Amino acid sequence: MKFLKFLLFVILIVVIAGAIYFGTQDGTYQIEASREINAPREVVYDIVNEYKTWEEWGPWKKEEPTMVFNYADKTSGEGASYSWQGEVDGSMTTTEAVPGISLKQDMTLQTPGGERKPEVYWTFETTEQLATIATWGIKGEHTLMDKVYFAFTGMDFEADMQEMYEQGLTGLEAAAREEIGKYAVNIDGITQYSGGFYLYRTTSAKAPSVPTIMSQNYNGISTFMSENNIAVTGMPFTIYNETFPNGDVIMTNALPVREKIIVAGDTNVFSGYMPTVTAVKVTLVGNYINLGEAWSTAMKHVQDKGYTLSNEKPFEVYVTDPQDHPNPADWITEIYVPIEDLK
Incomplete structure (x- = not known):
């Protein structure tokens, strides 16, 4: 009995010591x-x-x-x-x-x-x-x-x-x-684009430098408009005057305005006008890196349908501002390929 009490006492000491330690x-x-x-x-x-x-x-x-x-x-x-x-x-x-x-x-x-x-x-x-x-x-x-x-x-x-x-x-x-990385390309079909007046810069650009030059052009146009209190009346767009197999382009970057603007001085900003056009419209929802696929889809649709291209150059309209839409999957770009009026 004494041994049992001693054993229990030792166990109690160990438990207490462990509790204190931990x-x-x-x-x-x-x-x-x-x-x-x-x-x-x-x-x-x-x-x-x-x-x-x-x-x-x-x-x-x-x-x-x-x-x-x-x-x-x-x-x-x-x-x-x-x-x-x-x-x-x-x-x-x-x-x-x-x-x-x-x-x-x-x-x-x-x-x-x-x-x-x-x-x-x-x-x-x-x-x-x-x-x-x-x-x-x-x-x-x-x-x-x-x-x-x-x-x-x-x-x-x-x-x-x-x-x-x-x-x-x-x-x-x-x-x-x-x-x-999510994106979608949708063929919207034939539509009328109303056109209008715009201020622009036209530049030739190597394929890798297109985004940089495009940004510089829009910044230059925006600065000119701000300095002269000219309001933008629509979303930016780019007219592709000429494209080359290697991806190089001659492009016109433009911002819509309400009326014809008389531009004076050496500003490198010019005034233009786009007439109402009949066009095949294709919409890209997603990152601009998918524009190549969207343009290919648009041109293939024109070819498959047997439409005749008009003298007006194809263009793309940037419906959303990336600064307001951080997720590239939310960016919307409308592509327009002008065609001859259907009879």
Whole structure:
């Protein structure tokens, strides 16, 4: 009996000593991972902000395919939430959402050792190259039971979380790449384009320098109009005076105006007029890098239908301003191929 009491006393001492040891170990943690993603900040933010996308780019289903996700009525922005059932059930709620900048989320995990409530956070920064640095972090505090479990099982909590977050960012990068790569080319058929007056610059350009020269031309025209209090009455457009097999062009970059403008001085800005034309219209919704395919579609349609090209040059109208629509998948470009009036 004395031996049994002694044994229980020793066990009690060991338990107390262990509790003191583990209890005095720092249980706070903060783990984060960052990734530079070649996509606009707004696009990356919007993907993360919408919980319904997490099931696709998150790493969880790869490790646990049977995991079930449940979504609340509100799944994006402050107050949004979702939950899941799996080996460890849990839920997450967005507590703060600064559009395009940051997110804060409260997570609840139902572990065998009890409920855990870590905090999750995201930040999004734009680089000089207009890519996005996405940072995904989590912070919280381990309970005494957590610290004992990690010590006896050898589990490296921080390393496991770091690996999971890196995998998640890889999935997020793929999701962002897919999002900005979406595009569609639609043949709208024959239409009337009303034309009108415009201010323009005409330039020859090698294929690789077309975007740069185009931007310079529009900036020059816009500056001239601003200095002379001339209002723009429509969206920018480009007339292709001549195109060459190697991609080089002679192009006219133009901004519509209400009436004929008398241009004086050495401004390199000129006044022009486009008559009403009958044209085959094709619309590209997506990045400008797909314009080649859109133009090929337009010209093939003209050929297949046996239409005759008119003397007016083909042109494209930029319906959306990329500054207002950061996602290239939302850019709209209308292509017009003027044809002879049908009889």
